[in-house]
Amino acid sequence: MQNRHAATLSQTGPNFAAPVGTDGYAWWYVDALSDCGRYGVTVIVMLGCVFSPWYAAARRRGPTDPLQHSAINVALYGAAGHRWALTERGRADVERDATRLTIGPSSVLWRDGALQIVVDEVTSPWPTRLRGTITVRPRFTLATTHVLDANGHHRWAPIATDSPVELEFEQPKLRWRGTAYFDSNEGDRPLERDFDSWHWSRATQHGTTKIFYDTDWSMSDDDTRARTSPSAAARGRSIGLEVASDGRCSSLDSPPLCELPTTNWGIHRRSRCDAGQRATVVDTLEDGPFYARSLLRLPLDGSDWTAFHESVSLRRFARRWVQLLLPVKLPRRVLRRG
Numbered sequence: 001m002q003n004r005h006a007a008t009l010s011q012t013g014p015n016f017a018a019p020v021g022t023d024g025y026a027w028w029y030v031d032a033l034s035d036c037g038r039y040g041v042t043v044i045v046m047l048g049c050v051f052s053p054w055y056a057a058a059r060r061r062g063p064t065d066p067l068q069h070s071a072i073n074v075a076l077y078g079a080a081g082h083r084w085a086l087t088e089r090g091r092a093d094v095e096r097d098a099t100r101l102t103i104g105p106s107s108v109l110w111r112d113g114a115l116q117i118v119v120d121e122v123t124s125p126w127p128t129r130l131r132g133t134i135t136v137r138p139r140f141t142l143a144t145t146h147v148l149d150a151n152g153h154h155r156w157a158p159i160a161t162d163s164p165v166e167l168e169f170e171q172p173k174l175r176w177r178g179t180a181y182f183d184s185n186e187g188d189r190p191l192e193r194d195f196d197s198w199h200w201s202r203a204t205q206h207g208t209t210k211i212f213y214d215t216d217w218s219m220s221d222d223d224t225r226a227r228t229s230p231s232a233a234a235r236g237r238s239i240g241l242e243v244a245s246d247g248r249c250s251s252l253d254s255p256p257l258c259e260l261p262t263t264n265w266g267i268h269r270r271s272r273c274d275a276g277q278r279a280t281v282v283d284t285l286e287d288g289p290f291y292a293r294s295l296l297r298l299p300l301d302g303s304d305w306t307a308f309h310e311s312v313s314l315r316r317f318a319r320r321w322v323q324l325l326l327p328v329k330l331p332r333r334v335l336r337r338g
Contacts, residue, residue: 006145006157008184013110013141014159016101018047022063024188025050028108030117030136031202031308032165032180039078039176040285041167042293042308043117043134045101045108046071049088050191051291051317053326059190067091071330072106074119074130075293077285080174084286085121085130090334104333113138115182119169125328132169136180139163140247146239148215149194154187161202161209161243179204181308192314194218201271203298203307207245210300212254212272214238218314240272255300263292269311274299282306289325290316 007018008026020026025048033040048066049055055069070093073086087104095102099110105120117134138160148154158181165180181202198215216236240252258279260269264287273279277299286293296307316322 034176034178088332201309203305
């Protein structure tokens with residue numbers, strides 16, 4: 001843990017003007033569930049789209065400007081159906097300052113302590129329109145970053161937990177209120193250079209949020225410090241946090257690892273729950289060749305918690321056959337202004 005602000009954070013919230021170095025990335029992530037439990041949404045706003053085959057191919061040719069590969073990913077889940085949009089844009093389609101970031105026709109704005117996401121996207125692989133707004137109103141913001149790898153190349157910062165959220169879409173016609181989570185990640189190098197995989201989850205109940213982040217490091221890197229540092233013996237890092245309803249954040253002694261069923265693509269999933277108990281996959285929201293997003297039921301502290309969960313295999317992502325599949329759900333379009 002580092003008691004300093006990440007570049008992706010200001011003193012009071014996100015910093016969309018954060019510097020992003022060559023071959024690096026910065027992203028801001030929101031997930032939310034409706035109060036009725038029937039709907040969910042995730043949004044990832046990316047400068048340097050880390051899972052882009054176009055960005056990976058450009059890096060193979062030489063040092064690459066991450067803003068040439070920017071995107072806003074929006075996924076809707078629930079009774080209205082499953083919708084997914086992730087279209088990559090170029091630098092000419094990016095406008096930003098500290099409080100506003102526009103990528104193509106969609107944008108995010110931090111104003112008066114609230115995050116407003118304006119969505120105007122087309123889904124893939126089957127084209128339909130996603131158009132509407134998502135407003136997150138944090139009760140508090142956090143400002144501590146956490147290093148995820150051996151040498152500080154990759155950092156993660158939870159910004160707000162247990163935040164009221166309002167979603168209002170024109171297309172599809174959808175309106176609900178619920179609870180949201182908001183964080184950011186930034187890095188100086190491609191993820192697949194330093195990680196084999198990670199497993200992340202967050203669960204909120206009665207105002208308290210528990211977050212578990214388990215990373216598995218790649219040992220193929222030529223950085224000898226990663227091979228020789230004492231912490232590298234574990235080949236990864238585990239972070240457990242508990243955020244109280246008043247914003248107090250403390251380290252958490254993570255409960256034991258629990259194995260989950262693999263996905264249809266063979267992606268290994270694991271999380272953490274009370275000793276002797278079993279976590280349950282309520283729904284697999286995304287099932288791809290290298291990435292899985294799930295909704296879990298986690299036994300924690302003697303009761304059941306509902307958790308967003310993701311498992312990522314960077315080793316699988318780096319394979320060329322996976323790179324060839326990805327444009328089906330991640331098209332690239334450059335909309336030149338002026």
